[in-house]
Amino acid sequence: MKNITIAALIAMAMAGGARAEEFTVGAELPLTGTLARVGSGMQEGVMVAAEVFNKTNGKHKIKIVTIDDESAPAKAVAAVEKLASQGAVAITGGYGSNNISPASDAANKLGLVYITSGGVDDSLVNSGRKNFFRINNTAGYEKAVQGLLADMGVKSVSIVFSTKEATSDLANSVQKVLATKGVKAVTHSFDPAITDFKPIINKIKLQDKSEAILMVGYENDYVGILRAARVLKPPVKAMIGVWSLATPKMASEFPDLMPNVYGTALLPFPAHFDTADGKAFAEAYKALYKKEPDYLGQFGYVQSMLLFEAIARAADKGTVKKGGVAEELRKTDRDTLIGRVQFGANGDNPNFVHRMGQHQGKNIVIVWPKETATGSMVYPGLPW
The missing domain is CATH 3.40.50.2300 (Response regulator)
Structure with missing residues (x-):
């Protein structure tokens, strides 16, 4: 009995000392150029999502690597390709459908999920992109x-x-x-x-x-x-x-x-929030940026948190590098700060109303x- 107790204590200590598994997520965003204001707003939401997720998940960690696409389509593609080379398992961000279209194509070719709230052109979800997801639409x-x-x-x-x-x-x-x-x-x-x-x-x-x-x-x-x-x-x-x-x-x-x-x-x-998720978002946002959150940050937060949760579920199944992130996103069905989010077969959220x-x-x-x-x-x- 004593040996079992000691073994159990050792196992518990090893588990407690084990480092959380970390995943790199790329953020491709317009931080300069004509779309800089909206890009920086979304970036704030992305970083808040990582902060909240890392404090609450316990088992997994997210590391954000951000590249400025300078509000230009060619730079958006280059950003996605560079993020992939740096080990990103998925991409969050993008603003402007003309930037998102080529960037998400690049992500699709690389087998990476691309999730956004910055593109409402319906061709984004009607062109057969298997790894494209968005939380809002026209x-x-x-x-x-x-x-x-x-x-x-x-x-x-x-x-x-x-x-x-x-x-x-x-x-x-x-x-x-x-x-x-x-x-x-x-x-x-x-x-x-x-x-x-x-x-x-x-x-x-x-x-x-x-x-x-x-x-x-x-x-x-x-x-x-x-x-x-x-x-x-x-x-x-x-x-x-x-x-x-x-x-x-x-x-x-x-x-x-x-x-x-x-x-x-x-x-x-x-802003005012009543839900636990909303309060966690607002508190983390104010702590990081010393200001009130706006809806661009809210969008960035929701898209990224859904992505991080999908990565965590895929990690538990050992399928992150086997298409599991996209598979888990397609199973998403929950209330968020922008209302209920589900993803259809084309990656669109049919519940969105602004x-x-x-x-x-x-x-x-x-x-x-x-x-x-x-x-x-x-x-x-x-x-x-």
Whole structure:
């Protein structure tokens, strides 16, 4: 009996002293270039996920290696290839469908899972990528924009959109749905390289005379459109955008342009969390970055935590290098900070529905849908 006890104590000591198995995960993100603000926001969420996972999993550890893709497709591919050469077992990150498409192709060829919240172009999930996963999609953004416009009761909208594939798809889809509801929707496309939006805004002012302007683009596009609108002052009642607009970073960097502007936002600012997962996220975020979290960090956190959990399950089965990470991700079905997440056979999350926020003073208030609203919309409401 004594020998068994000693053996058991030795086994326990060895187990207690054993180091947790560590896995390298690559983060390919735009930390410089035109998408730097959104890339850095996602990066914060990725690092918070690693912090929380490493403190709570116990059996496995995650090491994040980050490479800046400089907001460029070729650099995104090179980043994925370099991360693979450095031992990454999967990739998290990416922003902009035109960057994610070639980067995820590179990951697919290397047999690596690529998970993101930064690409909503439907070709990403309709092109046979076996290792591609995303937690959000165009449909979720469409529902949010359409819901907000319906609550406003507008009868005419001018849609200003970038000719990039994801933005074009969203703009065209919203226009078609609005038409079925009797809302006049006039579209104005622009080349991503454009910097002067005054001709488009002037056309909206003199010809469209719409009640609202919907901007479907990226950060620099919003800034250019809002600056032109502030000068020309078209007689609209609302300025509405989609991703990367209702964020504290935009409010702090462009305080004159953001008042009353709408954009997609899962979180109000300052944020409030009720769940244990949410509180762990918020506490770790504030500890690491000494500020309130925003929805870009929330997205980065959710996609990465789901990935880390899949890696851990695959590690327990000894299948990390045998396609097990993708297999475990396909089994995912749980509530997260962005709602329920599951992955279909194509890697898409069918449950995603975004929310709409509005810049009000120094805060971002969730104004749609009503059941999760944290305040009332200011409508009519403009930045000028």
